[in-house]
Amino acid sequence: MAFYGSVGAQGYASMAPRTIAATSYAGATSVGTIPGYAPQVAQPFAYAGQPTYAAQPTYAAQPTYLPATYAASGISSLAPRAATVLSVGQPVNMGFVSQPVIAPVAAPVAVAPAEPEGNFKVCVVGGAGGIGQPFSLLMAQCPLVSELAIIDLNVAMVPAEGVQADLSHIEGKCKVTSTVLVLNEDKAIDKAADALTGCDLVLVPAGVPRKPGQDRKDLLNINCDIAKGTVEACAKYCPNAVVALIVNPVNSVVPAMCELWKKAGLDPRKIVGISTLDVVRANKFVQELTGMPCSIPVIGGHAGKTILPLFSQDPAGASIAADMIPALDERVQNAGTEVVKAKNGKGSATLSMAYSGARLGKAVLSGLAGVPTTECAYVESTVVPGLPYFASKVVFGRDGVQEVLPIGALSAHEQKRLEELTPILQAEIADGLEYAKTRQFAK
Numbered sequence: 001m002a003f004y005g006s007v008g009a010q011g012y013a014s015m016a017p018r019t020i021a022a023t024s025y026a027g028a029t030s031v032g033t034i035p036g037y038a039p040q041v042a043q044p045f046a047y048a049g050q051p052t053y054a055a056q057p058t059y060a061a062q063p064t065y066l067p068a069t070y071a072a073s074g075i076s077s078l079a080p081r082a083a084t085v086l087s088v089g090q091p092v093n094m095g096f097v098s099q100p101v102i103a104p105v106a107a108p109v110a111v112a113p114a115e116p117e118g119n120f121k122v123c124v125v126g127g128a129g130g131i132g133q134p135f136s137l138l139m140a141q142c143p144l145v146s147e148l149a150i151i152d153l154n155v156a157m158v159p160a161e162g163v164q165a166d167l168s169h170i171e172g173k174c175k176v177t178s179t180v181l182v183l184n185e186d187k188a189i190d191k192a193a194d195a196l197t198g199c200d201l202v203l204v205p206a207g208v209p210r211k212p213g214q215d216r217k218d219l220l221n222i223n224c225d226i227a228k229g230t231v232e233a234c235a236k237y238c239p240n241a242v243v244a245l246i247v248n249p250v251n252s253v254v255p256a257m258c259e260l261w262k263k264a265g266l267d268p269r270k271i272v273g274i275s276t277l278d279v280v281r282a283n284k285f286v287q288e289l290t291g292m293p294c295s296i297p298v299i300g301g302h303a304g305k306t307i308l309p310l311f312s313q314d315p316a317g318a319s320i321a322a323d324m325i326p327a328l329d330e331r332v333q334n335a336g337t338e339v340v341k342a343k344n345g346k347g348s349a350t351l352s353m354a355y356s357g358a359r360l361g362k363a364v365l366s367g368l369a370g371v372p373t374t375e376c377a378y379v380e381s382t383v384v385p386g387l388p389y390f391a392s393k394v395v396f397g398r399d400g401v402q403e404v405l406p407i408g409a410l411s412a413h414e415q416k417r418l419e420e421l422t423p424i425l426q427a428e429i430a431d432g433l434e435y436a437k438t439r440q441f442a443k
């Protein structure tokens with residue numbers, strides 16, 4: 001048994017980007033950066049909050065600019081849109097793939113809105129694993145976090161005390177602690193009282209990762225048991241915390257844990273399945289194709305066909321030719337498998353998962369701090385009839401899930417895909433409900 005997990009940086013729509021952009025667009029061709037802050041991507045003009053597309057870039061000059069992976073997925077024959085032409089008629093490669101081109105700053109610049117600050121206590125369960133280490137790093141740097149508790153098994157990749165010592169040398173206000181549980185001996189409910197008491201957010205990148213050829217479903221029983229050990233300890237020591245799970249199969253583990261949480265008389269708005277990596281991947285793949293920043297909602301679940309990116313709901317996604325959408329959609333669905341294969345038996349996505357989990361974690365903390373923040377997440381839901389758990393846009397507020405937003409208008413392709421995924425997701429939810437039926441949390 002091993003824990004795994006981790007998370008990352010800011011996103012486009014809801015998280016404050018650490019990039020400053022020209023506020024006045026009159027003739028602006030530049031993207032400035034704050035000294036000392038490495039921008040994740042070069043953001044185009046007018047990015048104070050939501051990206052604006054008022055001055056739609058044109059694609060008159062379209063270079064052939066597709067990564068090899070698109071060639072493999074059959075997308076290469078389609079028109080790439082990697083160069084953006086700004087209104088002054090000057091082509092600028094926005095550098096989303098490998099070559100940021102940052103033009104000289106020519107116009108007044110404005111700093112993006114400050115990230116909210118706070119003094120929340122966060123625990124990363126599995127914090128010494130592949131996801132857990134970068135996840136812990138990112139959360140320790142978050143201005144909303146003043147205490148980070150790391151829990152992991154004695155057989156983790158490195159000792160949890162080592163991760164604690166390492167992170168404790170990073171400047172900033174965050175105090176870091178660690179708790180080690182001995183495999184097959186210690187239970188979180190007996191040993192993690194100090195780590196969990198007072199927590200506002202518990203991030204759980206834990207469980208066994210899949211191997212090539214395995215489906216996320218193959219991990220159901222072992223990972224449900226691992227999740228239960230943590231979630232029952234949260235029910236005891238921090239019943240008001242938001243518990244965010246990256247434990248596969250998310251589609252079944254989250255319903256199982258949420259039902260057990262409800263059985264214990266607790267608030268289901270606190271149980272969240274992290275599906276942010278699907279959004280991050282969809283955004284990345286669309287940026288590679290269009291050269292435009294984007295914010296693609298991804299609904300459904302977090303496995304195979306249940307992952308449904310809504311390209312039609314974002315200006316960059318909607319600009320992609322209809323005949324490219326099925327291959328792009330499949331690439332998002334299979335992106336986890338792409339990483340599992342590339343890691344060749346040595347795990348699944350860790351760094352991008354850590355990045356994505358941190359993005360979700362920061363959204364939750366912003367909500368707790370009184371700044372309602374929207375991210376896609378897999379939660380108890382009524383937005384699609386017959387699917388009591390579903391990933392869609394969720395507004396996080398002071399109590400965790402404040403509102404689950406409707407899925408909005410779908411293209412014909414997306415509507416068809418929703419119909420296809422419904423029975424698959426229903427069966428996976430049923431697996432989770434079945435697990436919860438015969439069990440309850442230890443006290």
Ligand code: LMR
Pocket residue numbers: 209210216248277335336337339340348349353
């Ligand atoms: C992912 O999407 O990368 C994770 O769910 C890990 C996996 O098994 O694919």
